Amino acid sequence: MTSQGTSDGVERFRTHAPENLQERFAHRAAHMKPSEIRSLFAVASRPEIVSLAGGMPNLTAIPMETMSEIVEKLVREHGMEALQYGSGQGHPRLREQICDVMALEGIRANPDDVLVTTGSQQALDLISRIFIDPGDVVLVEAPSYVGALGTFSQYEADVVHVQMDNDGLIPDALRDAIKTLRYQGRKIKFLYLIPNYQNPAGVLLPADRRTEILDICREEKIFIVEDNPYGLLGFDRPSPNAMRSQDSENVIYLGSFSKTIVPGFRIGWALVPQALREKLVIASESSILCPSNFSQMAISSYLANQPWRDQIASFCKLYKERRDAMLESLDAHFPKAATWTKPQGGFYVWVTLPPEIDTKAMMPRAIVAKVAYVPGTAFYADGFGSWSMRLSYCYPTPDRIRQGIAALGKVVEQEMERRGVPQIN
């Protein structure tokens, strides 16, 4: 704090920093450190950089005129409700509509079991809060969503990654992990996974693996947290039914309107087993009192009055075009020694380079070449992933994607040379 005037004789500014500050924090505060993505985003958001780093949806497909009419009418006709405090669990009408949305992925749910949250990030936070004691184990895919890893670590969970392949989480690897952890006497609280177009890997978990994983977790009494922000963004065919459609009592399902409508209203939800509902609602009230009535009613009106399924179809078209641009450019510009996933939906491609490459160390050279990505270690709690990177195709235009991948391909080739990695031809 800079020194301030005291013209009125009342203000007295102290300039000392708080003493013994570290001791005054809670133990968990030691885990509150800036993520690798965080410091990166400041650089990557400069206009001259092609950012393949962010996960921002592309809002060019949103009918802004219609949206402006929706919010205008909402305040004019229902302002006294929309601008007032609301229910802690969420607006009853929206909770019904959320059940209709989930029905598209085979889920039959009761609106009473839906909790509306400030984005599905808040649902991750609340689930952590009701389940995680320090030292408890949370199982996640390898790699997994950086935002989930951050939350689990703030609750002092021990995050254990379970191996994936191009078809997502490997059931046998899950069995082995559980057996090993149980042998060590560890408490496993839940398995967190993103079955559809995973963040960051872009892969899809097939129906048979879903069933097998459900069986394993039910048998082992481990809750499943099924995070599904991208499920409706399949490019060529619908994704398999949600895991929650097969099990209403062992699966906590997380949904979001951030990728299918807009993120700016911050509306996500959790569909929870009845036995967990009361605790989650109380945890949410203690966290934010209630989600925004305005935001909920705006989404509700959009769902009621707009052809939202057509809207999602136009999102899919837009993202598919960008996915194609990225995969074609990777083929054209990346060295043979690199491999990558071929997403059938969602936002992300996961690239694996030769293990000599350190994608974090390479970042400054990529920035010089005017392209940004997220280094693979961000998606691991254990330091793994140093020769991987996440590339997002959701936001830039296809031309910018091609330009960025071409530039990045050169950076990777130079890095391989620098590290003495032989080029495969």
Next chain:
Amino acid sequence: MTSQGTSDGVERFRTHAPENLQERFAHRAAHMKPSEIRSLFAVASRPEIVSLAGGMPNLTAIPMETMSEIVEKLVREHGMEALQYGSGQGHPRLREQICDVMALEGIRANPDDVLVTTGSQQALDLISRIFIDPGDVVLVEAPSYVGALGTFSQYEADVVHVQMDNDGLIPDALRDAIKTLRYQGRKIKFLYLIPNYQNPAGVLLPADRRTEILDICREEKIFIVEDNPYGLLGFDRPSPNAMRSQDSENVIYLGSFSKTIVPGFRIGWALVPQALREKLVIASESSILCPSNFSQMAISSYLANQPWRDQIASFCKLYKERRDAMLESLDAHFPKAATWTKPQGGFYVWVTLPPEIDTKAMMPRAIVAKVAYVPGTAFYADGFGSWSMRLSYCYPTPDRIRQGIAALGKVVEQEMERRGVPQIN
């Protein structure tokens, strides 16, 4: 979950409840129980009941036409930003305007030290998160805000109440509490207080006590959390300068637009000492990723284009009229043995009845008489307050307030008779 059809042969619903559920929760989940206010609100919100229970602001003074134009224009002109993800710390323009609002109470602040939150409830949650280890002590006024008590208890704090009188927290009582707790070897993390028109007591902390309390806490290295949702709602004169205006390094200041504009956008903020800022921002990102750009930009536009200080003045007029109605009715209809606070602003009157009266036990009889309040025990972490009650005058019309207080006065008199309390004449 009710049993479901399995027409497509894919869904398989289990009907067993999760086994050993209590053991699977985190330790803190034991503190997630419905509050007394919670179960009450379902009953109190019936239209035939005069609810003196809720703390909902009265939105009849809000210019709905103007607000509808603001949100319409916001989407039309800035939709690509307003509907996108935003900064975790909050929108830069709004953080500047928040500094202007705080200047009204003598605070000079840097927008870099402001964190925008989903209502100030979220700020309470984040502060608890960075400071409270299980068993740590949090000092609060006696009585204190029910929502804060709930959050502190979820973080397993030991909440210790410090005595108040009609001028708010008593500095000597604070000294004694600190000395005693330190003697017991306890770790005191912060003092939480509401200096202006306190919730639930309605009292105002005078300037000299503010300075004294600041000195004590600085000396004892105890952070102060100054919660100030009602500070601009003084009826006859402005409230004394905020405590934060005297100390930028030991005071965490919480503000909110819920009572001065509208609660439906869920926008509050924390102004934090620089040394705490990074951890709070990271904690918030882990909790909700980012606050709603739309909500923030709507508030920002309202502040930029509307005569918001006049608007707050009309709120004050509206609430003062209701306060007068309540105090006059209490004089006319409540037994002599009852005492109550005389708020100079805000929403609440705190009534103390003879100690034989149990206001929680009396509630069903009040509901029969078509009036609701909040029993005093809700505002204590330790079971105290059973012969007190909080009455809110913010929401009902003056006539309804008179009607409700008249009815409640009779209920109290009957209760005194029932309990054999002598009537004073």
